[in-house]
Amino acid sequence: MDLRQLRHFITVAETLHFGRAAERLGMTQPPLSQSIMALERELGAVLFLRSKRVVSLTAFGRQWLDHVRPAVENIAALSDIAEQLKKGRAGRLALSFVSTADYSVLPKLVERYSSAFPEVELDLMEATSDVQVEALLDGKIHAGIVIAARSALPPTLEYRPLLTEPLVAAVPELWVESGQLDLTDGALEADQWMAKPLIIFPARVAPHFHELVVGFYRSKGYHPFIQQEAIQMQTIISLVSAGLGIALVPASLQHLARTGVRYIPIAGNVPVLETGLVWRKADDTPTLSTFIEIAAALNGEEQSAFMR
Structure with missing residues (x-):
């Protein structure tokens, strides 16, 4: 037959x-x-x-x-x-992302890719940067949206910046209402908040982000009093809402509205956080190639939006 x-x-x-x-x-x-x-x-x-x-x-x-x-x-x-x-118009793409990306580049990137390639099965998984790098090396995912120093990535991985944004302070609303923080100029000066409890990502899961924040404290002559550590940004904001401390977060996280939390600009030279796309250099999966092309086009748009 x-x-x-x-x-x-x-x-x-x-x-x-x-x-x-x-x-x-x-x-x-x-x-x-x-x-x-x-x-x-x-x-x-x-x-x-x-x-x-x-x-x-x-x-x-x-x-x-x-x-x-x-x-x-x-x-x-x-x-x-x-x-x-x-041609990468069908198949599967496994993508991981850090929790901060859910409030910045991820929604628009996924929407644009899914609209262009509706036949591709897109698997999404939230994970910290260290977990994503390990999953990439093991071939479990095709790409990851991470917060990581490019120089710290394994040589078998390729990296492309997606977004660079300033940090802002997420503070308990009660601190503002009670006058613990002075917002006369609409921004926080270092001597107003750097001695207060800090909520931050652990160094082991987000070393680049952790060092960015701690290094900023050191540059102002302060040693941070770390009150609590959490591996998800939503958890960090919940702890701020509970009045346990302050957190430095990407400016895009202001899209995460939470009762009891106020997002306030930081005065002076503000540290900036880079979010990027990482993938295996040897991975020739067609769906990955089309995804990288769309991510590259979106990168310029997102940067222009923050410059305006």
Whole structure:
């Protein structure tokens, strides 16, 4: 049994006439009749009832046709599917992201990619930067949105910046209302808040972000009093809401509105945080290539938005 025989069977079943079926198939009638008879011998069942004037499907032939037709259509589609896979228009893309990206580049990036390539299955997973790097090295994901120093990444990984943004202070609303913080100029001066409890990412899971914040304290002559550590930004903001301390967060996190939390600019030279896309240099997955192209185009737009 081969694809040619199955197509012969479908055509005869549709025309119920060997002559017209042969004409449609671009062949003569005798080879078509031989092909059908060979198929019937292989199946051990009769497909057509033949007389001098009438050709009709047997009960078995009618039922088998319902299975053969979609099977042949699926086989015919394989060539197109292969083409779509080669061009990255179909397939799968596994993407991880840090929690901060959920309030900056991730929504627009996913929306744009899914709109351009709706046939691609997109698997999303939130994870800290260290977990993402390990997953990339193990081949478990195709790309990750991370907060990491480019120089600290393994040499087998490629990196592209997506967004650079200033840090702002997330402070308990109660501190502002009670006058613990002076917002006369609309921004926080170092001597107003650097001695207060700090909530921060642990160094082991976000070393670059942790050092960025701690280094900023040192540059102002302060040693941070770390009250609490948390690995998700949503948790950090919840702890700020509970009045446990202050946190330095990316400016885009102001999209995360939380009762009891006020986002306030920091006066002076403010540290900036870079979020980037990382992937394996050796990964030639077509869906990854198209994703990188869209991410590169979006990068310039996001930076322009922060400059305005």
